[in-house]
Structure formats: C-alpha cells, structure tokens
Amino acid sequence: MAKREQWGSRIGFLLSAVGSAVGLGNIWRFPYQAYENGGGAFLIPYFIAALTAGIPLVLFEFSLGHRMRAGLPTIFRRLSKRNGYRNWEWIGWFQPLLAIFIAAFYAVILSWVFYYIGLSFTLGWGADSGRFFFKNFLNVSDSPFEFGSVNAVVLALTACVWFISWLIVFRGIKGGVEVAGKIFMPLLALMMVILMFHQVSLPGAAAGLNALFEPDFRRLTDINIWISAYGQVFFSMSLGVGTMITYASYLPKESDVTNNAFLTGLLDTAFSLVSGIMIFATLGAMAAAQGLTVRDVVEGGPALTFVTVPEALSGMPGARIFGPLFFLSLFIAGMTSIISLLEPLTAAMTERLKISRRKSVSVICAAGFLLSILYTFRSGLLTLDIADYFSGNFGMLAGGLCELILVCWVLKPDFLSDHANRISDFKIGSVWKFCVSALTPLVLIVMLSANIAGLFSSSLPNYGGYPAAALFVFGWLMMALLVLLAAVAQKFSAKRTKETLLHIWEEFSDGKGGKP
Numbered sequence: 359m360a361k362r363e364q365w366g367s368r369i370g371f372l373l374s375a376v377g378s379a380v381g382l383g384n385i386w387r388f389p390y391q392a393y394e395n396g397g398g399a400f401l402i403p404y405f406i407a408a409l410t411a412g413i414p415l416v417l418f419e420f421s422l423g424h425r426m427r428a429g430l431p432t433i434f435r436r437l438s439k440r441n442g443y444r445n446w447e448w449i450g451w452f453q454p455l456l457a458i459f460i461a462a463f464y465a466v467i468l469s470w471v472f473y474y475i476g477l478s479f480t481l482g483w484g485a486d487s488g489r490f491f492f493k494n495f496l497n498v499s500d501s502p503f504e505f506g507s508v509n510a511v512v513l514a515l516t517a518c519v520w521f522i523s524w525l526i527v528f529r530g531i532k533g534g535v536e537v538a539g540k541i542f543m544p545l546l547a548l549m550m551v552i553l554m555f556h557q558v559s560l561p562g563a564a565a566g567l568n569a570l571f572e573p574d575f576r577r578l579t580d581i582n583i584w585i586s587a588y589g590q591v592f593f594s595m596s597l598g599v600g601t602m603i604t605y606a607s608y609l610p611k612e613s614d615v616t617n618n619a620f621l622t623g624l625l626d627t628a629f630s631l632v633s634g635i636m637i638f639a640t641l642g643a644m645a646a647a648q649g650l651t652v653r654d655v656v657e658g659g660p661a662l663t664f665v666t667v668p669e670a671l672s673g674m675p676g677a678r679i680f681g682p683l684f685f686l687s688l689f690i691a692g693m694t695s696i697i698s699l700l701e702p703l704t705a706a707m708t709e710r711l712k713i714s715r716r717k718s719v720s721v722i723c724a725a726g727f728l729l730s731i732l733y734t735f736r737s738g739l740l741t742l743d744i745a746d747y748f749s750g751n752f753g754m755l756a757g758g759l760c761e762l763i764l765v766c767w768v769l770k771p772d773f774l775s776d777h778a779n780r781i782s783d784f785k786i787g788s789v790w791k792f793c794v795s796a797l798t799p800l801v802l803i804v805m806l807s808a809n810i811a812g813l814f815s816s817s818l819p820n821y822g823g824y825p826a827a828a829l830f831v832f833g834w835l836m837m838a839l840l841v842l843l844a845a846v847a848q849k850f851s852a853k854r855t856k857e858t859l860l861h862i863w864e865e866f867s868d869g870k871g872g873k874p
C-alpha cells in the first residue's frame with residue numbers, strides 16, 4: 359500500500375490548520391454575528407465558548423486524527439470495532455460529505471468576493487451599494503423557488519474558485535495544501551493588521567470599537583446569544599466535519615498535538631478579533647461621517663460585508679487601496695478554508711475506494727461545482743442562506759455530537775488524552791475530559807433542540823420568512839440526503855472496494871451473469 363502522506367514541517371501543519379479555521383467565518387460571519395448579538399454582549403459568551411468547547415474540541419480532533427492516522431471512515435469503523443456491535447462508519451462519511459456540501463456554497467460566496475476585488479479598484483458599486491448588491495449584481499428573486507436564470511458572472515467566477523481549489527488539493531498535502539498555507543497565511547496576517555490599523559485611525563472609529571467591546575451583562579441571560587456564540591466557534595474552528603481530524607492524521611508520529619491545538623484555537627480567535635475591530639472601526643467611521651449612530655448605518659446579516667463595507671469604503675480616504683486589500687484578504691482566507699473542506703472526502707475516497715488522490719480530487723471538485731450551480735441562480739442568495747443555516751446549525755453540530763458520543767460515551771476518551779499526553783509537553787486531564795464528554799455534548803444537545811424548536815416557531819434570522827417548503831427542500835432534504843449517502847457509502851465500502859467491483863464486472867462480462 360502507498361505510504362500515507364505527511365506534512366513537511368510542523369509550521370506547515372499549523373499554518374494549514376489555522377488556514378482552515380480562519381476564513382469567511384472570521385471576516386464575514388464573526389462581525390455580523392457580534393453585531394446582531396449586541397456587540398459587546400457577544401464577546402463574553404464567545405470567549406467562554408472558545409475556551410470550553412472550541413479549543414478542547416480542536417485538541418480532541420487533532421488527537422483522534424493523529425492517534426488513528428487514517429481517513430474518517432476507517433477511523434470510525436475501527437472505533438466501532440473497539441465497541442464491538444454497531445458500525446458507526448457512516449459518521450466518517452457523513453462529515454466529509456457535509457464538508458463538500460458546505461464547500462459548494464462557500465465557493466459561491468467566494469465568487470462574489472472575487473468579483474468585489476475587481477470592483478473595489480473603481481468603487482464600482484456606485485452610490486447605492488445595497489441596490490447594487492441585491493439588484494444589479496445578484497438580481498435576487500423573491501422566493502427560493504423562483505430560480506430565474508443563472509448569473510453568468512457568478513457561474514464563471516465560481517468555476518475559477520473550484521479550479522484553484524482543485525489545483526492546490528490535486529498537488530497533495532506537502533506539495534499543495536502546505537505550500538498554500540505557508541504562503542497565504544503570513545500574507546493574510548500582514549494584510550489584516552495593516553487594514554486594522556488603518557481603519558482604527560479613521561475619525562469616529564472609537565464609537566464603533568465601543569459598540570464591539572462595551573459589555574452588556576444583562577444580555578448574558580439571553581440563551582440565543584450563547585447559542586450563536588457556540589455555533590460561531592464551531593464553524594470558525596472547522597469542527598464537526600472531519601477537517602481537523604484529517605489534517606492531524608498526516609502529522610508525523612511524534613508531534614505535539616496539544617500545543618498545536620491551543621495555537622490553532624488562539625490564532626483563530628485572534629483573527630476574528632482583528633477583523634471584528636477592523637469592521638466595527640469602519641462602521642464607527644462611517645456613522646461619524648453621516649452624523650448617525652453605529653446602529654443606524656449598519657446592514658445586518660451577510661450583507662454587512664457586501665453592502666455596508668463597500669458603502670463605508672466609498673467615503674474613505676485610500677479606498678482604492680484598502681478596498682482591494684479587504685476583499686483580497688477575504689478571498690485568501692476563504693481559499694485556505696475551502697481546500698481544507700475538500701480534504702476529508704479526498705482522504706476517505708482515496709483510502710476506502712482505493713483510487714488515486716488525483717482521481718478523487720477531480721471527481722469531488724466536479725461534483726462540488728455542479729452543486730454550486732444551484733446557488734448561482736437568481737434565487738442563489740436565498741437558497742445559500744438556507745444551506746448555510748442548516749449546515750452550521752444542524753449538520754456540523756450533529757456531526758460533532760455523534761463523534762463525541764461515540765468516543766466519550768460509548769468508548770472512553772482516556773485513550774485520546776493518554777495519546778496526547780504521551781507526545782505533548784502540556785498535559786491535559788480531567789478539565790479537558792469534562793469539557794469534551796459532558797459540557798460540550800450537553801451544549802450541543804441544547805443547541806440542536808433549540809434550533810429545531812426555533813425553526814418550527816419562527817422563520818430564519820436572515821432575510822426572514824422563508825416558506826416552510828423551501829426550508830424542507832433546501833435544508834432538511836439536503837441533510838437527509840447526506841445521511842442517506844453516508845449510509846450507502848458505509849454499506850458499499852464495507853465489502854466492496856474497487857477490486858471486488860472489478861471482480862464482479864469481470865465475472866459479469868465473462869457471461870456468468872454477475873453472480874460471483
């Protein structure tokens with residue numbers, strides 16, 4: 359059997375893991391989550407969630423990947439064997455499939471970012487950035503079922519995003535993913551810090567920073583803020599879809615996982631803070647220029663990046679430099695995340711179906727691109743919003759919960775902490791075990807229940823009021839399809855690797871009617 363791929367260096371692994379974590383989630387999602395959840399009121403739950411669930415779970419996933427050193431289906435199959443009776447391999451397929459489902463809409467958002475990089479050189483969104491984004495650019499339809507035509511520009515740019523991702527992942531871990539991490543992440547950090555300092559120096563920025571940092575202790579009793587904070591940490595640290603597990607499985611035998619997990623979690627949080635500061639400073643400056651308060655000028659939700667930021671840029675000195683810098687940062691951050699979303703299924707297919715990495719990546723990118731087309735219609739923004747909501751609020755949480763239940767409840771997490779402690783300087787013990795086997799699973803159960811209840815009682819928070827049928831088709835049905843595919847993959851790959859399939863085919867073509 360071919361030797362399993364490995365990272366070339368520790369820093370290469372770390373930068374790639376941070377590259378996965380830092381993405382649209384930090385620059386696009388974190389600021390609007392913070393904004394919608396009351397600014398300062400959001401940071402305390404966010405830090406608590408990062409410390410009690412985020413970092414412990416990154417450590418959990420790193421240890422699991424490194425201990426088992428295999429793709430996800432194999433890992434979950436082997437774990438099931440330890441328990442002896444039930445096969446949980448399907449989790450090892452569900453998570454990678456979910457990752458591709460996420461990559462499909464992530465690629466489309468990146469195509470918008472791509473377009474805005476070009477636009478920002480001339481501030482091409484004009485005087486009314488909201489109208490430009492929703493009408494002129496995306497021409498969004500009134501309902502998720504009113505598909506309309508495909509947006510050719512979005513389609514072409516989405517194809518470019520998939521092509522670049524394919525090119526990187528195709529070249530392998532050391533020659534592709536690691537190189538991308540090593541080049542892009544230092545560059546991104548530099549660009550973000552420059553942007554942050556520039557925005558903070560603008561007149562009026564302080565009011566924006568106050569909105570981000572002033573704590574509002576009364577709002578801590580609102581459970582929704584806590585749910586958003588844990589959800590955001592989960593998405594931001596790339597948990598529950600197998601990325602961190604797969605990346606860690608390529609580490610050399612003696613690698614410090616605990617240290618790397620802390621660094622990954624802390625750097626991810628640092629990036630979120632830097633982009634939060636940058637965006638809120640921008641909002642403050644814009645409000646001051648218009649003589650209004652921060653609350654008055656802001657578009658909530660995903661449009662914050664594509665409507666409010668462009669509008670703010672238009673009235674700012676140096677916009678033609680800082681605009682492209684902002685959208686380029688967003689693009690780079692997103693690219694290192696999307697390539698990480700492709701890795702779990704690539705590893706799984708290569709290993710279980712015994713096909714080459716190159717073939718796996720090509721099939722995955724082609725399928726991912728086809729799925730992306732769904733979001734390039736006029737209804738794309740709406741269907742994408744539903745897909746984002748379901749994958750973040752159900753898929754990733756359920757994926758994470760299943761892995762925790764299997765390892766911590768059905769088995770015991772001690773084999774992971776023993777493993778981490780054997781190879782790492784910093785030792786973990788009962789606090790970590792409490793976080794991963796009691797606190798986080800309980801929080802996940804509460805979140806999943808609250809999210810399900812929320813769906814039945816009211817509409818989604820963004821662009822509200824989707825018809826129930828749309829939630830069913832683009833949300834529930836998609837999730838169900840992923841579970842079904844995972845179950846089929848489990849059945850299929852358990853007995854029939856490529857050799858057996860070939861064998862059946864040969865028998866069949868020999869005229870024996872396919873009955874080996």
Ligand code: PFF
Nearest residue numbers: 379381382383593594596601
């Ligand atoms: N962490 C990424 C972000 O913050 O944008 C999103 C993501 C990447 C989620 C990879 C999951 C994943 F496996």
